Amino acid sequence: xxxxxxxxxxxxxxxxxxxxxxxxxxxxxxxxxxxxxxxxxxxxxxxxxxxxxxxxxxxxxxxxxxxxxxxxxxxxxxxxxxxxxxxxxxxxxxxxxxxxxxxxxxxxxxxxxxxxxxxxxxxxxxxxxxxxxxxxxxxxxxxxxxxxxxxxxxxxxxxxxxxxxxxxxxxxxxxxx
Amino acid sequence: xxxxxxxxxxxxxxxxxxxxxxxxxxxxxxxxxxxxxxxxxxxxxxxxxxxxxxxxxxxxxxxxxxxxxxxxxxxxxxxxxxxxxxxxxxxxxxxxxxxxxxxxxxxxxxxxxxxxxxxxxxxxxxxxxxxxxxxxxxxxxxxxxxxxxxxxxxxxxxxxxxxxxxxxxxxxxxxxxxxxxxxxxxxxxxxxxxxxxxx
Numbered sequence: 001x002x003x004x005x006x007x008x009x010x011x012x013x014x015x016x017x018x019x020x021x022x023x024x025x026x027x028x029x030x031x032x033x034x035x036x037x038x039x040x041x042x043x044x045x046x047x048x049x050x051x052x053x054x055x056x057x058x059x060x061x062x063x064x065x066x067x068x069x070x071x072x073x074x075x076x077x078x079x080x081x082x083x084x085x086x087x088x089x090x091x092x093x094x095x096x097x098x099x100x101x102x103x104x105x106x107x108x109x110x111x112x113x114x115x116x117x118x119x120x121x122x123x124x125x126x127x128x129x130x131x132x133x134x135x136x137x138x139x140x141x142x143x144x145x146x147x148x149x150x151x152x153x154x155x156x157x158x159x160x161x162x163x164x165x166x167x168x169x170x171x172x173x174x175x176x177x
Numbered sequence: 178x179x180x181x182x183x184x185x186x187x188x189x190x191x192x193x194x195x196x197x198x199x200x201x202x203x204x205x206x207x208x209x210x211x212x213x214x215x216x217x218x219x220x221x222x223x224x225x226x227x228x229x230x231x232x233x234x235x236x237x238x239x240x241x242x243x244x245x246x247x248x249x250x251x252x253x254x255x256x257x258x259x260x261x262x263x264x265x266x267x268x269x270x271x272x273x274x275x276x277x278x279x280x281x282x283x284x285x286x287x288x289x290x291x292x293x294x295x296x297x298x299x300x301x302x303x304x305x306x307x308x309x310x311x312x313x314x315x316x317x318x319x320x321x322x323x324x325x326x327x328x329x330x331x332x333x334x335x336x337x338x339x340x341x342x343x344x345x346x347x348x349x350x351x352x353x354x355x356x357x358x359x360x361x362x363x364x365x366x367x368x369x370x371x372x373x374x375x376x
Binding site: 021022023024025027028030053054056057058059060061062063064065066067070071074075079082086089090092093094096097098100101104105111112114115116117118119120121122123124125126127128129130131132133134135136137143146147148149150151152153154155158161162164165167168169170171172173175177 | 207208209210211212213214215216217220224232235236238239240241242243244245246247248249250251254255258263266270273274276277278280281282284285288289296299300301302303304305306307308309310311312313314315316317318319320322323326327328332333334336337338339340341344345351352354355358359362363364365366367369370371
């Protein structure tokens with residue numbers, strides 16, 4: 001990290017994120033393989049371990065998982081790198097979403113929009129379930145027990161979610177899951 | 178921005194007072210979102226704040242998932258825009274990102290120092306397991322309004338199950354799943370809605 005701004009590098013990071021923004025269908029994590037191809041394999045800005053750290057940290061830290069993208073930028077070029085990649089990944093998709101929202105608002109009663117809502121609701125839930133399914137610890141019986149208990153508690157009680165997260169961290173450190 | 182009078186009884190009783198409140202609530206829910214924000218967003222927006230019903234939350238989530246771009250950001254834009262238009266959308270998005278970004282960068286600097294600490298790996302693993310449970314629990318809650326779906330319980334279960342299998346087990350790309358399942362589902366819903374309107 002030099003004190004001087006490496007503008008060509010920042011522009012490259014910005015452009016890379018900009019290109020991938022509209023490809024991030026179904027969550028930012030879906031562009032991870034492509035970012036790895038460019039940033040690690042092609043440009044060698046980062047090594048494998050750094051790339052893995054960025055994803056692990058963003059998943060563990062609070063906030064949206066898309067923050068692994070600015071973390072990658074941070075590792076390459078410090079704070080300016082982080083901002084370049086965050087802004088790049090957001091501009092195209094945000095512009096499109098705002099336009100779509102305006103359109104949806106003016107045509108809220110349109111039959112096509114109502115059909116979209118009714119048809120997509122089960123698909124949306126299926127996608128969300130799939131995320132839980134992929135994250136679930138299939139190799140560990142105590143882990144599955146914990147995940148199942150958490151799901152039940154969330155469904156049936158109003159226990160604070162941070163309490164559950166803290167319990168998970170504690171059980172992990174104690175070696176129970 | 179008070180459009181379309183809501184159906185009686187279906188509307189949750191509360192709304193955000195200002196863009197500042199939107200920003201703060203989204204900051205708060207982002208900061209609770211370890212291992213993903215969706216479960217927390219459902220708890221906070223539907224249950225604690227009562228800004229959205231489960232059905233409205235699902236609609237906005239569907240919109241966020243279909244459009245390109247990070248889901249949670251699109252969801253923030255949709256929720257914020259509902260009350261305060263463009264300003265609300267940007268306030269919610271900024272709340273979702275600003276403080277978490279600073280935190281995650283600080284964490285990066287710290288983890289780089291601690292690389293390889295076994296307790297840290299163990300804690301992260303435990304938190305990841307809980308995150309899986311959180312998201313399944315949120316799904317169970319969001320499934321409630323689907324009992325009134327024009328597709329029927331069986332149709333909803335079939336579509337949801339097929340999506341789960343296609344993504345989690347068959348590892349099909351999302352675009353293919355949305356085209357292969359989402360499009361037919363919308364067309365089917367269109368037919369059922371049209372049929373339902375006639376006596």
